[in-house]
Amino acid sequence: MRSVALIGSLALLPLATACSGGEDDTAVDNKASTSPVVAVVAPAKVEVIANLTGCKVKIRTDADELREGVCHTPEGDYLITTFPEEKYKLTWLDSAAIYGGKYLVGPRWAISAKPKMLEPLRAKVGGTIQDLTVTSTPGPAPSAS
Template sequence: MTAAPEAAAVAPAKVEVIANLTGCKPEIRIDADELRQGICHTEKVDYLITTFPEEKYKRSWLDSAAVYGGKYLVGTRWIVSAKEPEMLEQFRTKLGGTIEELTGIGPSVAPSAS
């Protein structure tokens, strides 16, 4: 049996497959028609893995997340988000995908200078 390249093994995949490639056993938080989401708790970082049955659901999710801003690792019908965005680059070497930075359009949590 030959091993497939790691990055090619994921897209599109199940939450459990992506979690396994990143070294965790996920706790499924959402199991709906539009998406499945699992959380991974590790010593280094907590992160969410979200998978979608179709690309249009992923795009809608990203459009909604744009309000909050942040960085996301985005693949074919899946997204990984982490409290420590620098971990996304490490995950990208295992999963493939691209890192997208959403600018955020909501209120700032920092006091304004005005």
């Protein structure tokens, strides 16, 4: 596990140092520099993400296409889903779009939670909050008969 984290950290190092965006290099984003996410390499296992969020996860689905675990916390419950390949995550997100809502999404993982919980979880595990809008497909036109 340590070697995976080390390799991932080394792979991310050039991205972190090369993308300054031309801003003043003396400015420091304290949120980013104090986050434990810096030391974590995604994609991660359900248990790793759960540990970062401070919950003891209960695995509810362990299939070839995904693993899901439920976290029960005083702030609310949330579902952590990981995928063996990015294509499975994209298919899952397409299916979730039917219901709409916001999800915290990272490389080969997603967290389903109440919207108010997503930003605090993002501060712990990274990722981006995606708003999946409900897409309605028009049905057949009513007949005039």
